[in-house]
Amino acid sequence: MDEISQSTTIELQSPIVCPIELSLVVPTFNEVDNILPLIEKVECLLDGTINWELIFVDDNSPDGTSETVRAIAQRNRHIRVVQRVGRRGLSSAVVEGILASSASVIGVMDADMQHDENILPLLWKAVAQDGFDLAVASRYADGGGMGEWNQRRQSISRGATWLATFVLKVPVSDPMSGFFVISRQAFMASLPKLSTIGFKILVDILASAPRRPSIKEVPYEFRARKFGSSKLDSAVEWEYIVLLTDKLLGRFFPxxxxxxxxxxxxxxxxxxxxxxxxxxxxxxxxxxxxxxxxxxxxxxxxxxxxxxxxxxxxxxxxxxxxxxxxxxxxxxxxxxxxxxxxxxxxxxxxxxxxxxxxxxxxxxxxxxxxxxxxxxxx
The missing domain is CATH 1.10.3130 (serine acetyltransferase, domain 1)
Structure with a gap:
């Protein structure tokens, strides 16, 4: 018994040869057609440079998204899936994904292929090597763009960004971004006050931070969706207003x-x-x-x-x-x-x-x- 116990202790204390350097969390709902293309792009970009894991957090998609990811994970050790039943919402999905991850640096991006994965190494470097708390992929920084969005949608986005800036009082050009990399320490500092309402988790993190985080912005061009349908509707806009209201008044009333x-x-x-x-x-x-x-x-x-x-x-x-x-x-x-x-x-x-x-x-x-x-x- 003593020999077994000693052997187990030695095994547990053995050093980890290749620690995970980037945990990338991707919330999904009905994105089955985008799963494999996204994995292939991330794998091609990061393999051999950063030790990574890709965690899909799926809200029990009826199109089989979870099953697709699970099948890929059987033959790819970088891939994992968290399947949620009876719970919905992008922000809460991101929180669960981050808490299920292992790296000290965590990335968040959408599954719809509209985020430019090519800037992931720059975002990771800003946090992992340059010491920033947060690196944000920005559509509004110099060199960034809104892609093929029509004028109406651009106006809505800019109006929502202005509202977020008014609430946050944080100097970031694109607080609405769903594409960012954050240190685990900075995330855990915001965690106790997170509302997890709606789709804009970055706004929630910034508004919940106990101190102003150091931020690096990396410009990128927003791409058009090829597969699946957009989740943006009037209910999403309502949830955004609710989130901002919670950040303003939530400390007084639920x-x-x-x-x-x-x-x-x-x-x-x-x-x-x-x-x-x-x-x-x-x-x-x-x-x-x-x-x-x-x-x-x-x-x-x-x-x-x-x-x-x-x-x-x-x-x-x-x-x-x-x-x-x-x-x-x-x-x-x-x-x-x-x-x-x-x-x-x-x-x-x-x-x-x-x-x-x-x-x-x-x-x-x-x-x-x-x-x-x-x-x-x-």
Whole structure:
């Protein structure tokens, strides 16, 4: 036994001959056609110069992306896959990929072949050898470009960049870039405050850093996508606004609570509209009309919160129906708490409007906290 233990200790203490120098994290969703071309380009570029690993983090793509990467990994020791089930989102995928990596220098790039992999050695050198915390591939630095983007998309990108610069107060020309290399030390410093909301992980890292990182920018020309479809839509733009709001106000209030309350305020309008239509258009009795209005408002609040507030935990199919039922139960109990607290304060000789506000506040907090735990639980 002692000999076995001693042998194991010697084996564990033996030096690593070729440590990983660059862990490249690539988040994916339905990118099966881009996997092999990307691996071939990275392999051709880095083999013999940098000891690397390529980690694909796939959100359970229905097109077989995970299976494709896993098959390649069987014969290529540089390749790994992290397959996520029940979780969505580029930023959170990048975080999981970095935490699953081993190198002290980590790169992040998209799988869609729009990032110019040829500048990877320059990005790596800036961090690994020149001592920068972060090296950003920039479309806006001198020598960079937006490629074939039309004027509308360029205007949206520049507007989003201006907003990020306003929030971050960090001198970087392309904070929206999804192509960068960062030291593990700099990433781990930002990790505790990361929001992991949406697609712009670099904005999140910069806004969460405890100190201003040293940054090197490397220009590149953004390329057109050849395979697959773009993930950019109005929901992505909404998530970006949510991320910036979280970076501005998140230290005071949870961003989900802000969104939940915003949706609830719109739900009041929906409630009153449904009540007015039921009473005035259909001539229903008040108790019937009020019941319909309450049910309509709760359904509206659930669907909008499911799409926006809890987009990363969005319920679908049968789970959507179970979630709706649990939301009804939560809100009915919240309504009882609202009435109970309001009546207690009113009976204590406080003014009616203060009693109303207190009841509404208790109901809102209850609905948010309990629905997060039961309706949209992780």
């Amino acid at each position: 961003i989900r609570f802000i969104l939940f309350s915003f949706v609830g305020s719109i739900g009041v309008i929906v409630h009153l509209s449904a009540l007015g239509v039921s009473l005035n258009l259909f001539g229903m009795r008040f108790i019937v009309a009020q019941s319909i209005a309450v049910l309509t408002a709760m359904t509206f609040n659930f669907l909008v919160n499911n799409f926006l507030t809890y987009r990363d935990r969005r319920l679908r199919g049968v789970k959507l129906l179970y979630g709706l039922f649990s939301f009804y139960v939560v809100c009915l109990i919240g309504a009882a708490a609202n009435v109970g607290v309001g009546a207690y304060i009113y009976n204590a000789q406080w003014t009616w409007w203060l009693a109303g506000i207190a009841g509404a506040a208790v109901g809102a907090v209850w609905n948010y906290a309990v629905s997060a735990a039961f309706t949209w639980k992780k």
